[in-house]
Amino acid sequence: MINLLLYLSLFLIWTMLFYHAFLMVGGYFHSLKYKQFEKGLLKEVEDLPTVSILIPAHNEEVVIENTLKSMIRLNYPKDKLEVIVINDNSSDRTGVIVEEYARQFSFIQVVNTKPPNAGKGKSGALNQGLKRSTGEIIAVYDADNMPEPDAIYYLALGLQKDEKAGAIVGKFRVVNANKNVLTRLINIETLTFQWLAQAGRWFWFKMTTIPGTNFAIRRSILEKLNGWDEKALSEDTELSMRVYDLGYYIRFFPSAITWEQEPENLRVWWRQRTRWARGNLYVIFKYLFKLHKLKNKKVFIDLFYFLFTYLLFFGGVLLSHAIFVVNLFYDLELKIGVVSYVLLIVGFLLFVTEVCLALSLEKKQLTMKNFLTVLFMYFTYSQLWIFLVVYSSILEIKRLVFKQEVKWYKTKRFQQAS
Template structure:
């Protein structure tokens, strides 16, 4: 029986590893060509659509001013631009700071919300902001984001030149990547995710997940969909599936770059990632059980990807780890013990290869310091994700069984987290 479970776990693990190899090949090819596409589009005559930027903000006084400064610096016709900051039931100086900028810059528009319509989380705040928006194109930024001045131009360029794109997704980088070991690990994680999962899936399948920030979506699509799902903790992933279902694709266009702050403490990281895992599991089961009703069966590609990422792949690792530990105390008569060790070593080498390759796509990121961090990442950060997913699955199961109400957790911000030195040292193109 132990051999059977070990075979199953190895299949699940290596299926995902080979799929990641496949995605990384696509990500590499895409990384060599996307700038040529941008150059062609820039050379063509193009218009500037009206843009509404939505910034949900709940108790964001630590970071909101830097975000507003970046909005002022945007290189986009200000008569075609409105920045709607949703001060969502804040108890700090967020609303006051937004009002100060609104008085100086007419294109900045505050929206203040209170219960019962306000204070319910990001999705609710975005829906309240959408009611006030007038632009043809809706862009979303988190309150800790500082997009590069040309980011909106590139997002608009993507939608204007790709009529089949329901949304265009840019790239995000970490401002506080050198703060401590945790932020260095997160920085490596985000770079790998974007070039492996985002770029790879876009190259092979014309599919990309909408992130929580730095994306543009057609207003007409949001209106057809009725806005954001307020029950979803991962409102971005959930929105992606509904955009697919309408027959559109979601384009990954890394010319549009934003910089964002990441958690600097393990407790904050744990809460944020637990919300992500629970939110993605909500999306998996929401669409898995109604898959037969979906018109766009191509969505199975992404549904399978999320199913493996958050359930099957981690289940395989958990089974493998459990068998290894039990075999230390009991003789489980494992006949493929040696082979399993070889596969473990090969899996580790493959992990290191994929991550270092992704780092090579970003200027200044493939360093010896990052390389040794990647080696450490496999036995620390990746294993923490395993425990986290198990914990998040338990919470989500309890929510379903006991019909608990979804509670939104807002990620804690840190003073001084937006290091201009980091941004200047690593211009990500």
């Protein structure tokens, strides 16, 4: 029985490893092709669409000014641009700072939310901002983001020239990547996720998950979908499923770049990632038993990926780890013997190869320091995700069983240089 369980766990692990290798190959090919799409955008530029940028902000005084300065620097006609900051029941100087900028720049507006419909999460704030907006295209940035000057231009033009795209997603980079070991690990994780999962899925399946920031979506789609799901902790993933179901695809376009801040200590990271994991589990439970009702069966690809990742893959890793630890103290008479160690070593090498390939697609990222960090990452940061998913699963099951209200955790910000 133990041998059967070990074989099962190895099968689950290697299925995911092969799938990730497949996606990484797609990500590499997309890195060679997306510049062609960019060149096509710049030919015969038509009249640009109006764009509304929504920035949900709850107690963001530490970072909001840098974000607003980035909005001012955007290379987009200001008469076709409105920046709407949703000051979501802040108790700090967020509102004061935004009001000062709104007085100086006519394209910047403030929406001040009040209880009881305030401070409950990002989805609610975005829905409030959507009501105030007028743009044909809605873009979203988190309050810690500093998009590069051409980011909105690429996102808006990309949607205008691709009628099949319901939304378009840019790339995000970590502004505080060199702050400490944790931020370096997050930077590597971020780059790998984007080139492997985002670019890879786009290349092979024409699918990409809307992130929480640096994306644009057609206003008509949001109105048809009645905005964001206010029960979802991962409102971006949940919205992606509904966009797919309308028959659109979501394009990954790395030319549109924003810089964002990441957690600088483990406590903030844990709380943020727990929210993400719980949000993805919410999406799994919401759509898994509704699959037969979905018009676009392509949604199953993403749904199965989330299901496999959070329930099967992590379950396989946890099971293999448990068997390995128990076998150290008690002979389980495992028949696989040396083969299991060979598979573990090859799996580790495959992980390192995939991550290094992703880093090679970004300038000055495939360095010796980052290579050593990747080796360290496999045995520490990656393993920590196992405990996080187990913890998040327990919380989400409790929420479902006891019908608890969803509580949205806002990620703590850290002071950054202008």
